[in-house]
Amino acid sequence: MKTEVESLDSFRERAREFIRKNLRPVTQRSVASSLRAHKSDEEELAAVAHERKLQRMLFDAGLAGVCVPREYGGQGLTPAHQRVLNAELRGYEYPSRLQVPTFTPCLSVLLEFGTEAQKQQHVPAILKGEELWMQFLSEPSCGSDVAGALTTATRQGDDWVLNGSKVWTTGAWWSDWGLCLARTNWEVSKHSGLTVFMFPIKIAGMEVRRIEMLNGSKEFCQEYLTDVRIPDSYRVGGVDAGWTVGTRWMFHERMARNSPFVTAPDGEVRAGGSGSTMHAIARAAGKLEDPRAQELVGEAQTLHLVGEALRRRVGQGIVTRTLSDQASAIARLFVGLAEARRATIAFELAGGAGAAWTPDDGDLGEWGIDFLMRQAVCIGGGTTEIAANVIAERVLNMPREHAPDREVAFREVPRSRSQRE
Numbered sequence: 001m002k003t004e005v006e007s008l009d010s011f012r013e014r015a016r017e018f019i020r021k022n023l024r025p026v027t028q029r030s031v032a033s034s035l036r037a038h039k040s041d042e043e044e045l046a047a048v049a050h051e052r053k054l055q056r057m058l059f060d061a062g063l064a065g066v067c068v069p070r071e072y073g074g075q076g077l078t079p080a081h082q083r084v085l086n087a088e089l090r091g092y093e094y095p096s097r098l099q100v101p102t103f104t105p106c107l108s109v110l111l112e113f114g115t116e117a118q119k120q121q122h123v124p125a126i127l128k129g130e131e132l133w134m135q136f137l138s139e140p141s142c143g144s145d146v147a148g149a150l151t152t153a154t155r156q157g158d159d160w161v162l163n164g165s166k167v168w169t170t171g172a173w174w175s176d177w178g179l180c181l182a183r184t185n186w187e188v189s190k191h192s193g194l195t196v197f198m199f200p201i202k203i204a205g206m207e208v209r210r211i212e213m214l215n216g217s218k219e220f221c222q223e224y225l226t227d228v229r230i231p232d233s234y235r236v237g238g239v240d241a242g243w244t245v246g247t248r249w250m251f252h253e254r255m256a257r258n259s260p261f262v263t264a265p266d267g268e269v270r271a272g273g274s275g276s277t278m279h280a281i282a283r284a285a286g287k288l289e290d291p292r293a294q295e296l297v298g299e300a301q302t303l304h305l306v307g308e309a310l311r312r313r314v315g316q317g318i319v320t321r322t323l324s325d326q327a328s329a330i331a332r333l334f335v336g337l338a339e340a341r342r343a344t345i346a347f348e349l350a351g352g353a354g355a356a357w358t359p360d361d362g363d364l365g366e367w368g369i370d371f372l373m374r375q376a377v378c379i380g381g382g383t384t385e386i387a388a389n390v391i392a393e394r395v396l397n398m399p400r401e402h403a404p405d406r407e408v409a410f411r412e413v414p415r416s417r418s419q420r421e
Helices: 008-022 041-060 081-090 096-113 116-127 242-258 276-286 290-321 324-350 358-363 367-372 372-378 384-395
Strands: 133-136 153-155 159-167 177-185 194-202 204-209 222-232
Touching: 008 081, 041 096, 081 290, 081 384, 096 116, 096 133, 096 177, 096 194, 096 242, 153 177, 159 177, 159 194, 177 242, 194 242, 204 290, 242 290, 242 324, 276 290, 276 324, 276 358, 290 324, 290 358, 324 384, 367 372
Parallel strands: 133 177
Antiparallel strands: 153 159, 159 222, 177 194, 204 222
């Protein structure tokens, strides 16, 4: 029997009532970037625990997994319902650390490629905040060329044994499960010999080391896998079919906050520095009447508004199939370039305090760190260069870039200058 879909008005009223009664209002300062050294480990773990609690509250209220099928604990509603929830959440706390990459790409990949047993076990746990997932894609030797993965998975009876290293995994030290792309066949081309696996992060043979960034943050991690043994039931998708899974995986990664599986306040600006708005920076610097400062504030706001409109347009186009799913790269490219520019604008508005600040500088403090880190947003989640290639080749159908290793057995592909020479 077909279940009647809850109307948008009813859903909005229900979401609004829950949010107003149960979630705390937050300021712009409260949503400053998590990649900052402003919390101790204890404070970070407490924040993660609090967000797990928030996720469970959403689940119990029937507001978690809005677009996830009911048989896996979701609401089985539409992207329009998710947009309503996101609009009502504006100005309130929400479980931000759980959205990316747990809900997308990880949950998205499980829903698309996981076995029924995998979905029944893990999707409800994710929706309840019991499992936080990470993605193990990048490696020290191959960065954005994820198809060049050197982490190996070797079949031993009913098990697989993994060896290698992954890197730049934000928050792996406080997470529970991970999706991992590994090489299972060296005798075929690099895209043809990959397989996707999942496993608990706290598993024998897995070592997680934190990386200290120039701003003092230690959220990025590198993982070392030494004879990590997992059952074949942890495999996601077919053997040597990892690129089929991976292509969709990277699509979901580029979707990020555009994904219908992600709960995030509509219009939220992920501020850096002290968490202040551009207007507040200009005011603190005494530049509100300065024509150049006004231009910069206007430019920053325009970038934000255009980004929000583009996000909605691309998301809707993909859902209605008027745009290729590869169009997610358009939003990815814009976000990278726009956020790097916004960091530059904030630094310029802050003036001398952007380069050297004291705790008393308030809205002017810490923007120098964001200026130095501005290119990070062009790298994480797939580089903007990769996004530009995807747009050119898969959206605009321009000729593909020449790749000499495309039809060569991966074992024969040179991996150093000496091998190439």
